[in-house]
């Protein structure tokens with residue numbers, strides 16, 4: 001009996017040794033692996049040997065894992081040895097366990113006007129695997145909160161909440177010109193202010209104005225603008241008004257009603273020769289045909305102002321909208337040609353014209369007040385050349401101008417229309433007189449202290 005057992009043990013050991021000598025051992029570590037999508041796959045290793053001989057270099061690995069794509073993959077290990085093939089398989093699962101993100105536009109605690117509905121401010125949902133998945137967001141709304149949820153393609157869910165607080169916490173926005181220069185003895189107008197509130201809309205009419213500007217005394221004055229919205233949020237702004245003599249011995253040559261076919265270029269030639277810059281308040285009817293002239297005017301350093309597109313009193317003074325639409329049209333034309341947004345304006349007939357009364361009562365009172373709100377500063381004149389009727393008498397024009405000059409700011413009104421050859425002839429003489437007598441020639445812009453007429457309509 002014992003003998004039989006010994007024989008059996010010896011036989012088993014012999015078989016085992018023979019087996020080890022002829023049949024290689026081949027194993028892989030970790031048969032099943034899970035990795036997060038987008039992360040590296042690290043080979044856990046394999047071992048092939050026969051008795052004491054390493055056979056790893058007889059193994060070929062077939063790896064089809066795409067780490068950027070979720071799914072189940074197989075990695076095949078083939079050991080080829082002595083005309084025999086041995087196969088091992090590893091399963092690799094590429095998974096996405098990361099939650100998507102929801103990014104809310106605006107605040108997580110959103111203030112909503114008490115009497116208004118919340119208007120969705122927007123959101124973006126992104127996922128590490130699916131990319132942008134905003135269109136998969138599901139929104140649940142109640143009065144006080146909004147719940148945004150989204151799932152990615154692997155079922156990972158993200159939930160974000162926006163809290164709605166029905167309260168107006170923002171004061172109105174006051175829009176004023178924060179600094180203003182007023183020439184001494186010129187009228188100071190308090191028309192240039194606006195207030196708007198996020199909840200209550202236009203509150204311009206509720207603005208309280210405190211402070212006094214004495215235009216007959218040089219100095220700096222502060223005007224306070226304050227306004228409250230319906231929720232009692234108050235906003236305050238201050239304007240600094242400086243009264244002084246800002247344009248000592250300055251001449252601003254201004255030409256209305258151009259461009260013109262023949263005269264503008266000749267006026268430009270004179271200005272170039274004398275090295276003087278001027279301001280041209282242009283109109284629309286010929287502007288398309290004379291673009292090159294407007295362009296030259298701008299290129300040579302002169303300022304282009306707006307004088308309406310149609311210059312047709314009946315049309316532009318019919319009502320406020322008609323006027324501002326007409327101005328927008330000429331503004332657009334000038335912008336197309338010069339690339340500049342003109343901010344200065346001269347009313348046809350000046351702000352003092354009473355002809356507008358035939359078409360609309362009090363329209364000039366409104367337009368002059370609204371100019372700032374439309375983004376313009378308007379200029380009248382205090383020196384008239386008298387060339388409006390097309391007078392050819394250059395001596396008379398010259399005398400009209402030089403006899404009206406003061407030692408302060410002089411805005412000279414002239415007209416750029418072809419029949420005004422008298423103005424052209426007087427121009428070099430006017431410039432020579434000014435230069436000889438210590439005047440500076442300058443151009444108007446939105447910061448030039450204004451000269452305004454008294455409004456009659």
Ligand code: ZN
Pocket residue numbers: 256257307311348349
């Ligand atoms: Zn005009």
